[in-house]
Amino acid sequence: MSHFVAKLYAGKSVVITGGASGIGYAMAREFGLHGAGVVLASRSGDRLDAAARRLRALGVRCETAVCDVRNEDEVARAVELTLDHFGAVDVLVNNAAANFWSPAETMSARSFRTVVDIDLLGTFHCTRAVVPHMIEQQSGVVLNIVVTDPHRGFPYFAHAAAAKAGVLGLTTTWAREWGRHGIRVNAIAPGPTPSEGALSGMAVGRPDLPPSFERHAQRVPLGRLARPEDTAAAALFLCSDAAAYITGVNLAVDGGVSLPVPTSELPYGTGVPADVAPTEVPAGSG
Numbered sequence: 001m002s003h004f005v006a007k008l009y010a011g012k013s014v015v016i017t018g019g020a021s022g023i024g025y026a027m028a029r030e031f032g033l034h035g036a037g038v039v040l041a042s043r044s045g046d047r048l049d050a051a052a053r054r055l056r057a058l059g060v061r062c063e064t065a066v067c068d069v070r071n072e073d074e075v076a077r078a079v080e081l082t083l084d085h086f087g088a089v090d091v092l093v094n095n096a097a098a099n100f101w102s103p104a105e106t107m108s109a110r111s112f113r114t115v116v117d118i119d120l121l122g123t124f125h126c127t128r129a130v131v132p133h134m135i136e137q138q139s140g141v142v143l144n145i146v147v148t149d150p151h152r153g154f155p156y157f158a159h160a161a162a163a164k165a166g167v168l169g170l171t172t173t174w175a176r177e178w179g180r181h182g183i184r185v186n187a188i189a190p191g192p193t194p195s196e197g198a199l200s201g202m203a204v205g206r207p208d209l210p211p212s213f214e215r216h217a218q219r220v221p222l223g224r225l226a227r228p229e230d231t232a233a234a235a236l237f238l239c240s241d242a243a244a245y246i247t248g249v250n251l252a253v254d255g256g257v258s259l260p261v262p263t264s265e266l267p268y269g270t271g272v273p274a275d276v277a278p279t280e281v282p283a284g285s286g
């Protein structure tokens with residue numbers, strides 16, 4: 001059951017890079033089920049076709065664009081396709097990303113550049129391609145999918161840490177530049193989500209290491225890993241008129257795991273024992 005009214009995105013079009021898998025697919029599904037026409041843009045035509053078939057079977061109006069976000073011409077064609085089919089680009093979700101485990105001291109410049117090119121430059125290309133249309137229509141929403149970790153360090157993923165920190169810089173900068181055109185720019189930082197892409201990216205170069213996602217769940221105050229649907233629900237909210245006065249934020253959808261002191265590290269554990277009575281509020285404390 002949805003938390004949102006069925007026609008929340010009726011008449012809107014949403015472009016989602018990397019929308020054929022994982023978190024991107026969950027967002028495409030939710031935008032589509034709430035009335036949006038969605039365009040999935042990524043590299044693998046087979047994967048796009050399979051995702052589009054699944055979405056259309058659910059009644060979602062869906063188009064696909066084979067597109068590498070590093071290639072400005074392919075991005076421009078994806079935007080043209082969206083305009084041809086839906087007449088506007090109301091929402092752009094910059095979700096496409098690459099990631100793989102790599103110790104910083106042996107990370108090659110090529111690895112670093114690959115991730116920065118996809119995550120950061122790709123976000124620039126896509127946004128740069130849609131924003132003139134948004135300025136013309138004096139409305140639009142750009143949503144960047146980032147990570148919370150750049151602020152705290154993202155060990156073994158220096159390329160992604162640098163790229164996503166850059167995307168956060170773009171998020172606030174664009175929010176300030178384009179607010180006067182009715183364009184909002186926000187970010188979502190999903191918590192660890194065991195998508196196929198994330199699991200295989202963590203395993204690169206570490207065949208000996210089982211994915212550590214399940215261990216990670218123990219550090220999440222809300223007690224479980226993230227699901228793609230968690231990010232999708234937040235995206236629906238942030239891109240809707242319910243968030244009309246919200247721009248430039250990075251919304252952590254991570255069960256609290258990025259809070260400065262994880263609950264599990266507090267000396268008194270994760271909660272108050274059942275047999276401890278609530279303390280009286282000391283007199284004079286308000």
Ligand SMILES: NC(=O)c1ccc[n+]([C@@H]2O[C@H](COP(=O)([O-])OP(=O)(O)OC[C@H]3O[C@@H](n4cnc5c(N)ncnc54)[C@H](OP(=O)(O)O)[C@@H]3O)[C@@H](O)[C@H]2O)c1
Nearest residue numbers: 018021022023042043044068069096097192193195197198
């Ligand atoms: N999963 C997590 O734990 C987690 C946590 C925090 C943030 N995130 C972020 O959430 C987003 C989605 O991640 P996910 O876990 O759902 O991973 P995913 O399933 O691997 O999704 C990545 C998508 O990006 C596309 N892509 C990759 N390179 C591309 C390129 N050059 N041009 C166009 N599309 C490209 C891929 O499709 P093709 O290969 O077919 O191009 C794929 O559909 C990413 O931005 C990621 O950084 C994920």
